[in-house]
Amino acid sequence: MPAKPARQRLTEAAFELFEERGYDQTTVDDITERAGVGRTTFFRAFRSKEEVIFPDHEVLLGSIESRLDGADPRTALVAVTEAARLVLRHYVAEGELALARYRLTRSVPALRAREIAGTQQYQRLFREFVHRWLGGGPDTALRAELLAAAVVTAHNHVLRRWLRGQAPDPETEFDAAMADTVALFAAREDEPGTTVVAFRTGKDLSAVLPGLRRLLGDEGALG
Amino acid sequence: MPAKPARQRLTEAAFELFEERGYDQTTVDDITERAGVGRTTFFRAFRSKEEVIFPDHEVLLGSIESRLDGADPRTALVAVTEAARLVLRHYVAEGELALARYRLTRSVPALRAREIAGTQQYQRLFREFVHRWLGGGPDTALRAELLAAAVVTAHNHVLRRWLRGQAPDPETEFDAAMADTVALFAAREDEPGTTVVAFRTGKDLSAVLPGLRRLLGDEGALG
DNA sequence: CACTTATACGGTACTCAGTACCAGACGGTA
DNA sequence: TACCGTCTGGTACTGAGTACCGTATAAGTG
Numbered sequence: 001m002p003a004k005p006a007r008q009r010l011t012e013a014a015f016e017l018f019e020e021r022g023y024d025q026t027t028v029d030d031i032t033e034r035a036g037v038g039r040t041t042f043f044r045a046f047r048s049k050e051e052v053i054f055p056d057h058e059v060l061l062g063s064i065e066s067r068l069d070g071a072d073p074r075t076a077l078v079a080v081t082e083a084a085r086l087v088l089r090h091y092v093a094e095g096e097l098a099l100a101r102y103r104l105t106r107s108v109p110a111l112r113a114r115e116i117a118g119t120q121q122y123q124r125l126f127r128e129f130v131h132r133w134l135g136g137g138p139d140t141a142l143r144a145e146l147l148a149a150a151v152v153t154a155h156n157h158v159l160r161r162w163l164r165g166q167a168p169d170p171e172t173e174f175d176a177a178m179a180d181t182v183a184l185f186a187a188r189e190d191e192p193g194t195t196v197v198a199f200r201t202g203k204d205l206s207a208v209l210p211g212l213r214r215l216l217g218d219e220g221a222l223g
Numbered sequence: 224m225p226a227k228p229a230r231q232r233l234t235e236a237a238f239e240l241f242e243e244r245g246y247d248q249t250t251v252d253d254i255t256e257r258a259g260v261g262r263t264t265f266f267r268a269f270r271s272k273e274e275v276i277f278p279d280h281e282v283l284l285g286s287i288e289s290r291l292d293g294a295d296p297r298t299a300l301v302a303v304t305e306a307a308r309l310v311l312r313h314y315v316a317e318g319e320l321a322l323a324r325y326r327l328t329r330s331v332p333a334l335r336a337r338e339i340a341g342t343q344q345y346q347r348l349f350r351e352f353v354h355r356w357l358g359g360g361p362d363t364a365l366r367a368e369l370l371a372a373a374v375v376t377a378h379n380h381v382l383r384r385w386l387r388g389q390a391p392d393p394e395t396e397f398d399a400a401m402a403d404t405v406a407l408f409a410a411r412e413d414e415p416g417t418t419v420v421a422f423r424t425g426k427d428l429s430a431v432l433p434g435l436r437r438l439l440g441d442e443g444a445l446g
Numbered sequence: 447c448a449c450t451t452a453t454a455c456g457g458t459a460c461t462c463a464g465t466a467c468c469a470g471a472c473g474g475t476a
Numbered sequence: 477t478a479c480c481g482t483c484t485g486g487t488a489c490t491g492a493g494t495a496c497c498g499t500a501t502a503a504g505t506g
Contacts, residue, residue: 006455036489038456041495113340117332142380142400146373146407154373157365163263177365184369184407229484250462266464394485 007045007055009035014052015100023108050114053101057118060090064122068129076133079145079200080126081178087122090175094108102163123152145187154181230268230278233257237275238323241313246331273337276324280341283313287345291352299356303349303371307378310345310398314382325386346375370408377404 013034017026028049032039046052064083071079091098105111131144154177161167236257240249251272255262269275287306294302314321326333354367377400384390 027489028493040457041455044454047493049492109340113336116343117336117339142377142403145376145380146404147370149376150369153368154365157368179366181369251464262482263485267484270464272463390447 006037006041010037010042010045011055014165015097016174018053018104020189023104025110042182050111052112053104054118055113056090060087061121061125064125068125071129073133077182078149079129080178081182083126084122084151084178085171085174088155088162088170092162092170099163102160119156121149126151143185150181150184151178154178168210224379229258229260229264233260233268233299234275234278238320241276241327243322246327246334247251273334276327276334279294279338284344284348285308287348291348293353296356299353300405303353307345307374308394308397311378311382311385311393315385315393322386330397342379346371349374354443366408373404373407374401377401389433403435 010031014026014031017034018031020026021030028138029039031052032042035042046055051057058152067083067086068079089121095100105115127144127148129149131141134140134144158167158170158174161172161173162170167173230365233254237249237254240253243249246254247334251265252262255265258265268302269278274280290306290309291302295384297379317324328338350367350371353370354364357363357367378397381390381397382399384396390396
């Protein structure tokens with residue numbers, strides 16, 4: 001009975017081998033052999049060989065969903081950006097693992113497709129949440145979709161910059177990118193008013209928000 | 224020597240069988256048997272079983288690229304929307320084939336992932352084009368990415384509505400959606416001016432544009 | 447303690463996608 | 477006739493993923 005659980009040893013062995021020989025040159029048998037477990041155990045822990053690369057995707061999806069579920073409708077936009085920040089933090093916390101995954105997804109088309117499909121799931125959660133927030137009518141469907149896509153795009157932009165080593169402080173860049181992105185939508189909310197919203201605070205956005213709202217007389221377009 | 228080329232007979236046989244038994248329940252052998260060709264011929268015509276569903280994806284990518292390549296920089300935004308319109312027209316022209324593909328991609332996760340990866344390729348072309356148009360600097364990278372994502376999102380929104388039978392006149396809806404989407408970006412171009420650009424013409428956008436530009440004194444934010 | 451049950455693991459055998467390689471059929475050309 | 481490029485079919489192989497079975501250990505129950 002080994003100390004580490006099988007699932008963890010499998011991911012470690014898999015990433016090692018992918019790094020050494022490449023993804024296609026590594027078989028599932030190779031992975032299970034190095035991990036010291038049976039082949040059946042692999043497919044019990046992961047639905048497919050590709051899934052080893054994204055071990056806790058489901059968990060991440062779940063935490064996003066719960067973050068959005070417990071959101072005050074008055075702070076809907078903040079909730080979405082905070083949920084996106086959750087994803088960013090997760091990858092940054094992974095460190096070298098995230099970098100290894102990035103190298104793999106860039107070189108193996110199948111993995112790239114898989115990752116894109118994964119981000120689309122985040123986007124779906126965002127879209128449904130924003131659409132509910134906008135009332136759920138058919139006239140707001142496109143707007144919700146655009147906003148969700150924009151948030152995910154901005155997030156991915158910053159994340160990729162960090163993965164490439166171009167963003168030493170990703171969270172600050174994230175704040176700036178999100179401010180730009182959300183402002184895109186807030187600017188047209190009331191056409192002649194041109195209330196350009198740009199918040200660039202560090203972390204506790206929900207703490208700053210009440211003060212901002214008081215300042216603007218409770219008509220600010222930042223939900 | 225049969226009348227129809229092997230490739231076409233394979234796609235027809237494949238879509239028939241997918242419709243009858245489902246994607247996973249259909250083997251490549253089933254397809255080649257119905258098409259009356261050898262198994263080797265299948266993998267010469269298509270790189271994989273999934274690729275039968277998207278027979279002319281490469282062609283479409285090529286026509287988009289050439290549409291963008293021969294674009295006047297002064298009409299960059301129009302070029303992007305027109306390139307997106309190319310995709311829409313392609314699917315609409317496919318008719319029942321596009322509907323069958325939609326049914327498949329909705330029910331088979333692997334195909335859905337594949338399709339999403341495909342749209343991401345369009346988005347990449349758009350992003351690179353817009354980025355070049357904006358000067359290619361690092362400060363405009365996010366903006367280009369957001370714009371490309373927005374155009375693709377708006378296109379997909381209308382396309383999916385048509386695929387669901389909710390858009391009897393997709394091109395008109397496309398015009399409206401694109402106008403909304405592009406306006407999102409044009410509105411912030413010059414902050415105090417609030418020149419809200421919304422063109423909702425039928426088809427010949429490039430024909431209307433010179434007049435519009437004259438009207439605005441050649442400072443309009445619509446590239 | 448003995449007994450049952452659940453759970454995790456390993457092994458075997460199978461299906462099927464995808465690849466590599468070889469061999470024949472066909473049309474055009476000298 | 478002989479040569480050549482191209483399209484085609486057949487055979488054999490690798491490897492992912494599934495189904496099923498047997499077993500060991502741990503946890504609960506009398």
